Amino acid sequence: MPLFRRNKPSWEPDWQTFPGRVPASADRPEADAMLHADLAAVAAAPVAELPVRLTVRVAFGATRPDGSPAAGAAHQLYVFEDKLAAEVAKRADGQYVGRVISDGECTFVFQLPAEPGELRLPAGPELPTGPAVPVQHAEADPDWSYVRAVFSKDPAAEQRSYNRPLVAALVARGDRVEVPRPIEHSAHFADQAGAGATGKELGALGYRVTASTDPEGGVTLTAVRAAPLTAIDEVSVQVQAVVLAHGGDYDGWGSDLVR
Template sequence: MTDDWDFYSALVDGKPASLYVDLGAKAFAPRKDLPHMAYLRLRMRQPRDDGLSSKAEFDQLIVIEDALTDALCDEHTAFVGRNTSDGCRDFYFYVSAPDTWEARTASAMAPFGDYQFQTGTREDPEWSSYMNFLLPGPWDRQRILNRGVCEQLQENGDALTTPREIDHLAYFRDAASAAAFIDDVRPLGYHIKDEPRHDEEDDTISVEVSRVDVPSMQGIDEVTRPIFEATHRHGGDYDGWGCTVER
């Protein structure tokens, strides 16, 4: 486990889901000494109508999670994330010894006898459950970063209600891709702040564009999505956004 955890929303099997994942574990995944994925599926007692966790059950679910990680995590077991969906909370671990998993989880869940749960393991030496399911894809990763920037603005006294110029930065492999990107976003009302710049060290072309928008927590994903998608459509990398603090 690392200290780099974050959450994002998604659809899993067509149903609303909330995933909480150790993003930092990607740096050492897969660990060859932990080749088995092990899970514990907890059936929530007071889920919301959409299958996600409720405020009424929040504190108890945190108590259970803390008890599980305290009892189970050691040099032979790593907790890498959880998925909450369809009335259940699934905890994902990687372990070295799958044959002891059922007994270990039964012991850890003993204080919570009013909760139903299931456990299981499977071989997963490539950590595919972590890499391909728990980890956010490029757009979900950007949504996490969007929320982080909004939180930083709020911490500096910004109410996130004032329209202001928001700058976006993208990198491309060649001038033709950068030019195609500019042609793509100009009709959307974006202003090209500077001429595309060539970075000799990285051999990339950077393009900075801006538009007046409101960086609200609820609306920032829709603000960034057109630029994000246009960048990827032309083979580039979106490097995020920034704006002034409006107190």
């Protein structure tokens, strides 16, 4: 280990877990992901002193339907994560930025001051299918392009994640999700201008829009249009995008049970 170490940039960590999307690559399509990242590091990106990206990928072998690790594997994965982050910090002076869980794999992401060579990776987590084998890869990424693309919050991905338990609850009560029914979306605006522009745009898309003003001058807007719950991701993201474009907050959607 060098006697003199360069000063590594520092910030107050802001670790958060949230849904997102992994961009398409040469060997896999774009996919939903569950992310855990230091958003303070993401906000500071790119950091000139840390121009090399290191990823360490572990395949679960056994997963839940959403691609997350099967029961019993998550704890082992987090133990491995702690050991890996400590090793990279000690041997390569690296900054741990976050992890990506998607499609049966977990990818741990670091930014380093230089190529790390072969690290002494800790033993892979002991999973129900046997010991996992970590795969290390490093490449120049002075712009932190991967970090900024993957770990920046994605409102559409978050909305899709919120939709799943809502639809599952209706299905558990016998809902016929393929049957179109009125779906009511709600949004709030600080002023009339944003609400008016949103109402006009959603009206042109076939929504029946109503609005009410609260005592503080804000506006609650509702938009109703029939659709099957099998299309709720596309529908809710469409409304959300219009609301956000005009400065509003999308509060979500509701639907009656259809048997």
